[in-house]
Amino acid sequence: MGADSGPGAPAAVPWRKVLYERQPFPDNYVDRRFLEELRRNIRVRQYRYWAVVRETGLIAQQVSCVAVFLTLWSCMEQGDLVPSAVLWVCLGCALLGYGLYEILGGACVRERTRLADLQSATIFLAFTFGFSPVLKTLTESVSTDTVYAMSAVMLLAHLVSFPYAQPSPPGSLSLNAALFASVCLASRLPGALHTFTMLSCALLVFALWPCLLHRMREKAEWSFPWAAVLVCLAGVGGLGSLWPEGALLLSLALLTLTLLCPLLLVHLQRHKDNIHGPWDEAEIREDLSRFLN
Amino acid sequence: MVLKIFFPQCCNTADSGLLVGRWIPGHNSAVVLAVIHYPFIPGQVKKYLSELQSQTQVDLTVLGSWSMPKEGQEGMDSFLKDLSTIFPQECWLQLSREIGKRGFTCQVVQNNGRLLQEQKNGDDKIVLIHYDQRKVMLSQLHPVQDVGQKSDVEASELGLVFQTVAQSQPLFLLDKYDDGPLKLSHWQSEGREASIIAELLKQASVPVCIFLTWLLSLWHWLCSFRILHLRPVLFISSKLSTCVQSGYRAVHFKTVFSPKKAATHMEFMRKANIFVSFLVDIALGLLLISWLYRENRISKLADTLVPVADVSMTHITSHLWKSLESRVAKELQELLEWLMGAPAGLKMNRALDQVLGRFFLYHIHLWISYIHLMSPFIERILWYVGLSGCLGLTFALSILSDIVALLTFHIYCFYVYGARLYCLKIYGLSSLWRLFRGKKWNVLRQRVDSCSYDLDQLFIGTLLFTILLFLLPTTALYYLVFTLLRLVMVLFQGVIHLSVDFINSLPLFAIGLRICRPYRLAEGVKFKVLCQEPGTPLHLMMEINPLKCSSVLQCYRTPTYSCYPKDSWAALCKKLFVGELIYPWKQKTAKTD
Numbered sequence: 001m002g003a004d005s006g007p008g009a010p011a012a013v014p015w016r017k018v019l020y021e022r023q024p025f026p027d028n029y030v031d032r033r034f035l036e037e038l039r040r041n042i043r044v045r046q047y048r049y050w051a052v053v054r055e056t057g058l059i060a061q062q063v064s065c066v067a068v069f070l071t072l073w074s075c076m077e078q079g080d081l082v083p084s085a086v087l088w089v090c091l092g093c094a095l096l097g098y099g100l101y102e103i104l105g106g107a108c109v110r111e112r113t114r115l116a117d118l119q120s121a122t123i124f125l126a127f128t129f130g131f132s133p134v135l136k137t138l139t140e141s142v143s144t145d146t147v148y149a150m151s152a153v154m155l156l157a158h159l160v161s162f163p164y165a166q167p168s169p170p171g172s173l174s175l176n177a178a179l180f181a182s183v184c185l186a187s188r189l190p191g192a193l194h195t196f197t198m199l200s201c202a203l204l205v206f207a208l209w210p211c212l213l214h215r216m217r218e219k220a221e222w223s224f225p226w227a228a229v230l231v232c233l234a235g236v237g238g239l240g241s242l243w244p245e246g247a248l249l250l251s252l253a254l255l256t257l258t259l260l261c262p263l264l265l266v267h268l269q270r271h272k273d274n275i276h277g278p279w280d281e282a283e284i285r286e287d288l289s290r291f292l293n
Numbered sequence: 294m295v296l297k298i299f300f301p302q303c304c305n306t307a308d309s310g311l312l313v314g315r316w317i318p319g320h321n322s323a324v325v326l327a328v329i330h331y332p333f334i335p336g337q338v339k340k341y342l343s344e345l346q347s348q349t350q351v352d353l354t355v356l357g358s359w360s361m362p363k364e365g366q367e368g369m370d371s372f373l374k375d376l377s378t379i380f381p382q383e384c385w386l387q388l389s390r391e392i393g394k395r396g397f398t399c400q401v402v403q404n405n406g407r408l409l410q411e412q413k414n415g416d417d418k419i420v421l422i423h424y425d426q427r428k429v430m431l432s433q434l435h436p437v438q439d440v441g442q443k444s445d446v447e448a449s450e451l452g453l454v455f456q457t458v459a460q461s462q463p464l465f466l467l468d469k470y471d472d473g474p475l476k477l478s479h480w481q482s483e484g485r486e487a488s489i490i491a492e493l494l495k496q497a498s499v500p501v502c503i504f505l506t507w508l509l510s511l512w513h514w515l516c517s518f519r520i521l522h523l524r525p526v527l528f529i530s531s532k533l534s535t536c537v538q539s540g541y542r543a544v545h546f547k548t549v550f551s552p553k554k555a556a557t558h559m560e561f562m563r564k565a566n567i568f569v570s571f572l573v574d575i576a577l578g579l580l581l582i583s584w585l586y587r588e589n590r591i592s593k594l595a596d597t598l599v600p601v602a603d604v605s606m607t608h609i610t611s612h613l614w615k616s617l618e619s620r621v622a623k624e625l626q627e628l629l630e631w632l633m634g635a636p637a638g639l640k641m642n643r644a645l646d647q648v649l650g651r652f653f654l655y656h657i658h659l660w661i662s663y664i665h666l667m668s669p670f671i672e673r674i675l676w677y678v679g680l681s682g683c684l685g686l687t688f689a690l691s692i693l694s695d696i697v698a699l700l701t702f703h704i705y706c707f708y709v710y711g712a713r714l715y716c717l718k719i720y721g722l723s724s725l726w727r728l729f730r731g732k733k734w735n736v737l738r739q740r741v742d743s744c745s746y747d748l749d750q751l752f753i754g755t756l757l758f759t760i761l762l763f764l765l766p767t768t769a770l771y772y773l774v775f776t777l778l779r780l781v782m783v784l785f786q787g788v789i790h791l792s793v794d795f796i797n798s799l800p801l802f803a804i805g806l807r808i809c810r811p812y813r814l815a816e817g818v819k820f821k822v823l824c825q826e827p828g829t830p831l832h833l834m835m836e837i838n839p840l841k842c843s844s845v846l847q848c849y850r851t852p853t854y855s856c857y858p859k860d861s862w863a864a865l866c867k868k869l870f871v872g873e874l875i876y877p878w879k880q881k882t883a884k885t886d
Contacts, residue, residue, distance in 0.1 A: 120748065120749045123749050123753070124749065124752060127752075127753055127756065128756070131756060131760065134644075134760060135756075135759070135760065137642065137643065137644050138642070138759065138760065138763040138764075139763060140642070140643060141641060141642065141643065142763075169745065169748075170748070170751075171731065172728070172729070172730065172731025172745075172746055172751060173729065173730055173731055175748075175751055175752075175755075176728075176729045176730075176731075176751060176754070176755045176758075179751075179752065179755040179756070179759075180729075180755055180758070180759055183755070183756065183759040184759070203752065207748060207752070
């Protein structure tokens with residue numbers, strides 16, 4: 001029913017937009033103020049191209065992390081790397097990363113004590129070392145193709161479900177998928193020490209590195225792009241040492257991701273057509289934490 | 294309203310006299326029970342009737358007169374008409390029969406002197422129904438109503454007729470050779486039926502019953518010792534079917550051998566059924582023993598079972614025992630060797646496979662050594678146990694079931710191990726799968742909620758999930774194999790229990806009665822037209838319709854502790870899938886646990 005087109009609209013009594021009062025108008029009558037409150041695209045952000053490119057660095061570096069991990073595994077499987085050496089390097093990297101984390105987060109209130117951290121580390125190491133003989137023989141009777149397929153699916157799930165918006169506590173599904181894939185792959189290695197090393201690497205790459213990266217983004221904004229580029233280069237380089245075509249594919253994918261997709265995003269913004277009105281759900285904009293204390 | 298008169302067949306040829314019977318309350322009918330002949334004194338008739346009334350609780354009255362004219366007895370008619378004044382009634386029946394004619398004539402005189410003519414067109418008609426008095430007296434109409442329920446349930450007309458005849462038994466004790474003042478005609482008027490053997494048995498049964506009841510009380514006193522009421526003993530005795538069966542039989546004997554006479558029809562039938570089935574049970578058991586221990590059948594059977602015939606052992610029981618045990622153990626060993634390989638090309642984890650296989654093999658080794666240790670004593674015990682068949686076939690079957698259960702105890706143990714391991718694994722897997730997705734089980738709300746886990750929880754959870762997942766095929770296979778074996782055992786035991794239950798509950802006495810004396814268990818009656826002449830009322834012959842065999846079984850089945858499946862198929866499958874221990878047969882006990 002259009003405005004003012006309904007029959008029997010006496011001008012004496014104005015129409016009010018309420019249903020609990022009996023008015024001389026029919027129930028579906030609307031006047032000329034219909035859809036006055038409709039708003040279009042009020043929350044559309046204007047993206048700037050280079051800012052978006054910066055943000056996609058996170059996705060790119062995560063893909064490269066996976067590539068780095070696969071490179072490491074492949075090298076260990078072929079026997080190019082000695083597991084004890086890799087283990088020492090991992091340990092060094094972990095200590096370095098921990099130190100960096102502490103330095104960058106100096107002013108923050110610690111939510112976990114150093115002791116709790118040490119406890120966690122001991123549990124990891126003990127469990128992994130204890131279970132590595134079991135893990136080694138876990139997929140003995142499963143065919144190689146099945147193992148590769150499972151790992152591929154799990155790593156894909158990891159990439160898809162990674163919490164790119166808030167990577168600091170790593171999401172359950174993404175971390176679990178990555179660990180599952182690493183266990184599948186690690187069980188194909190020739191020795192128990194290899195398995196242990198592989199799992200420690202996986203932990204470092206998938207669980208601890210995102211936390212450090214997030215801390216770096218928060219505290220030292222300038223370092224984030226350089227870290228992302230470093231990781232991407234390491235990924236491409238590592239893959240290139242094994243499989244040059246793969247390196248080419250990876251770099252192509254990364255470029256598409258980093259440069260082409262933001263372009264598409266910015267370009268397609270002008271087709272946006274969101275309507276808002278009094279029918280939207282209420283959103284709490286304020287920070288209510290002041291009421292909690 | 295149709296007036297129905299039930300007339301006994303035996304009185305068709307009786308001499309003239311008074312009709313004695315009962316008016317059925319609520320229905321327009323009368324049951325004639327006997328005919329009192331001349332000469333009689335009305336006062337004595339009245340006294341006799343009131344005595345009988347107090348004895349039988351049936352309100353017997355003089356219904357009317359019966360005249361069967363013979364030579365030299367003319368002039369009776371007028372005499373009979375005057376009798377109605379001596380015995381005042383609401384309705385006075387005058388039945389008369391003429392020689393040479395089939396039908397009776399009937400006149401009903403009401404107390405206001407009005408005569409009802411049967412030829413009148415209208416609502417008043419008279420139907421004479423002939424019945425066989427002896428059969429109706431002995432018969433029991435189904436569905437049986439308890440005597441105490443008389444006031445609650447309105448008895449049908451037929452039920453009342455049967456009840457009247459059955460309860461008037463003292464009326465039929467006077468026969469026509471008695472020297473008393475009254476001469477009656479009824480089915481027993483030619484002389485009382487009795488057999489000497491039945492009388493002797495009845496006399497002898499009372500002291501025998503008392504003696505057996507004393508024996509039973511002795512047995513109960515033995516069973517009530519404190520030491521037999523300890524928890525482990527109670528538990529074991531509830532599992533052994535022999536103990537259950539003997540307890541059940543003891544309860545039955547208490548019913549059967551009690552010196553009290555059975556009050557109601559159902560009690561009597563129950564006693565008779567139990568007694569007869571017990572006798573048949575013992576007969577079958579003796580038959581089984583004679584078949585087993587004759588012609589060395591058992592050793593022939595053992596020879597076909599034993600792969601290598603052991604000629605040094607000649608005793609039948611040691612043959613049977615050793616052959617069965619070694620065979621079962623050998624089969625199990627072969628099965629485990631197969632499982633430890635790569636059965637059916639399944640992806641078994643080698644290490645776990647070896648561990649589990651060795652564990653179960655060690656158990657079998659222990660079991661075999663235990664059996665060998667026991668074997669010198671087992672021979673004697675088995676020989677005496679075999680003789681228990683003389684206590685009845687059900688006993689022999691129960692003991693067989695118990696022996697099978699004991700022999701396959703190690704299969705039961707393996708099943709429990711496998712099931713527990715599998716159950717633990719499934720439980721762990723489901724919980725860790727929830728952790729994998731970042732959720733957990735909310736016990737309060739009984740649903741799955743999201744949860745933010747710590748890093749170490751996630752790490753260890755994923756590791757364990759991977760391990761459990763890849764070890765699942767191995768555990769599942771062991772569980773499947775042992776569950777199948779256990780199910781076979783359970784099925785076998787179930788079949789034995791079902792047959793024991795069948796023998797226990799079959800009402801042989803009722804079936805025999807239905808076959809040999811079908812009129813005793815009546816479902817209803819059917820009518821046959823005897824004579825339909827104008828001028829006489831309609832004559833019908835009432836014949837008893839015996840109870841259908843299926844109704845006999847349903848009505849008189851002895852209640853037993855029957856085993857029935859506890860779970861439906863869907864619940865059973867779910868339990869098997871999850872790994873819960875299954876006990877598919879549940880026993881119905883009289884006491885609520």
